Amino acid sequence: MKQQDNALQSSSFTVASKVRDYMMLVKFSLSFMVVFSSVICYLLSPKIIEFNWKMIILLFAGGFLITGSANTINQVVERETDALMKRTAKRPIASGRMSAEEGWIFAAVTGALGLFILGYFFNTLSAVLAAFSLFLYAFIYTPLKKINSISVLVGAVPGALPCLIGWAAGNDALTAGGWVLFAIQFFWQFPHFWAIAWIAHNDYAKAGFRMLPSVEGPTKYSAIQSVIYSLFLLPVGILPYLIHMSGFVSMLVITGANLWMVYQSIRLYREMQTGAARRVMFSSYIYLPVVLLAMLADKV
Numbered sequence: 001m002k003q004q005d006n007a008l009q010s011s012s013f014t015v016a017s018k019v020r021d022y023m024m025l026v027k028f029s030l031s032f033m034v035v036f037s038s039v040i041c042y043l044l045s046p047k048i049i050e051f052n053w054k055m056i057i058l059l060f061a062g063g064f065l066i067t068g069s070a071n072t073i074n075q076v077v078e079r080e081t082d083a084l085m086k087r088t089a090k091r092p093i094a095s096g097r098m099s100a101e102e103g104w105i106f107a108a109v110t111g112a113l114g115l116f117i118l119g120y121f122f123n124t125l126s127a128v129l130a131a132f133s134l135f136l137y138a139f140i141y142t143p144l145k146k147i148n149s150i151s152v153l154v155g156a157v158p159g160a161l162p163c164l165i166g167w168a169a170g171n172d173a174l175t176a177g178g179w180v181l182f183a184i185q186f187f188w189q190f191p192h193f194w195a196i197a198w199i200a201h202n203d204y205a206k207a208g209f210r211m212l213p214s215v216e217g218p219t220k221y222s223a224i225q226s227v228i229y230s231l232f233l234l235p236v237g238i239l240p241y242l243i244h245m246s247g248f249v250s251m252l253v254i255t256g257a258n259l260w261m262v263y264q265s266i267r268l269y270r271e272m273q274t275g276a277a278r279r280v281m282f283s284s285y286i287y288l289p290v291v292l293l294a295m296l297a298d299k300v
Contacts, residue, residue, distance in 0.1 A: 021092035021097055024090075026064075026072060026110075027068075031068050034162050035059075035064045037185060038162035038166035038169075041165075041167045042169050044166075044170075044299060045169075059169055063162065063165065064114070065111070065114030066130050067114075069107045072103050072107040072110070073103075073107045075092075076093055076103040078094075078142065081209070083095070084207045085207050115127050126166075132158075132161070133158040133165065136157060140154055145209045148210055149212055149213050151211070152213075160183075160189065163178065163185050167181060176243050177243060180243065180245065187233050188288060190225065192284035194212060194280075195280035195281035198277035199277050199278060199281065201217050205217065213225045223268045230261045230264075231262055233262075234255070234258045234259070237291070246295040250298045253294040254295075257294075261280075261284065264279050268280050
């Protein structure tokens with residue numbers, strides 16, 4: 001009886017460990033944030049009049065599967081460099097707990113299932129955009145990270161495509177509103193990514209990644225780039241109001257959030273400290289939900 005209990009406990013531990021590994025593989029928190037923006041943009045599209053929870057859950061599931069597939073491919077491709085970095089060494093493939101073959105199979109199954117959900121329950125346009133985003137992230141951006149910091153510019157495209165995917169899923173077309181949402185998320189990513197790269201510079205350098213705009217690493221040039229791209233957010237943030245996608249109150253909220261990002265980026269330029277980069281990073285995490293929910297609140 002005791003042996004049976006031990007076997008059950010061991011089995012439960014194995015299952016729990018495997019679930020944790022798959023959660024790490026898909027980068028659950030990152031995938032959730034990506035899909036969150038896609039779902040909000042879907043709800044912002046003009047053809048969505050009432051919230052249909054079945055469709056929202058389906059879009060969330062499809063988007064999560066595709067994003068998880070892209071993140072899995074990223075970890076398969078970067079398994080050797082992940083093993084060199086303290087931040088990523090415990091990932092399932094990098095640590096050897098999971099084989100690269102298992103990762104490829106998981107990525108293929110989740111990617112195909114996610115694309116099927118978008119294509120079958122929504123439309124071909126959203127599925128094609130999602131397939132393009134997956135390809136660009138996994139097979140262009142990922143290897144480019146070791147070659148040149150332009151990878152951040154390339155990676156910002158699939159990083160912003162969830163907005164277009166959600167808009168296309170709800171609107172059946174790519175109209176001005178979708179492109180405005182794409183632009184907001186596109187420019188937001190630069191201070192966000194460069195703040196992370198600033199904090200993790202030593203780890204990235206050890207693995208051979210070139211993520212900051214300056215080859216010397218965290219310099220004034222890198223900091224001023226964050227300021228410049230934060231400033232781009234100011235005029236872009238007014239566009240939803242100008243095209244009548246959101247109201248005056250949400251425009252004020254968005255402008256306030258944009259000014260906060262500019263302020264934190266200027267602090268980074270002036271202080272040149274990891275603590276200032278960390279403030280930019282955390283501000284960017286808060287920025288996106290605030291901006292998207294402010295626009296959604298106007299529609300509701």
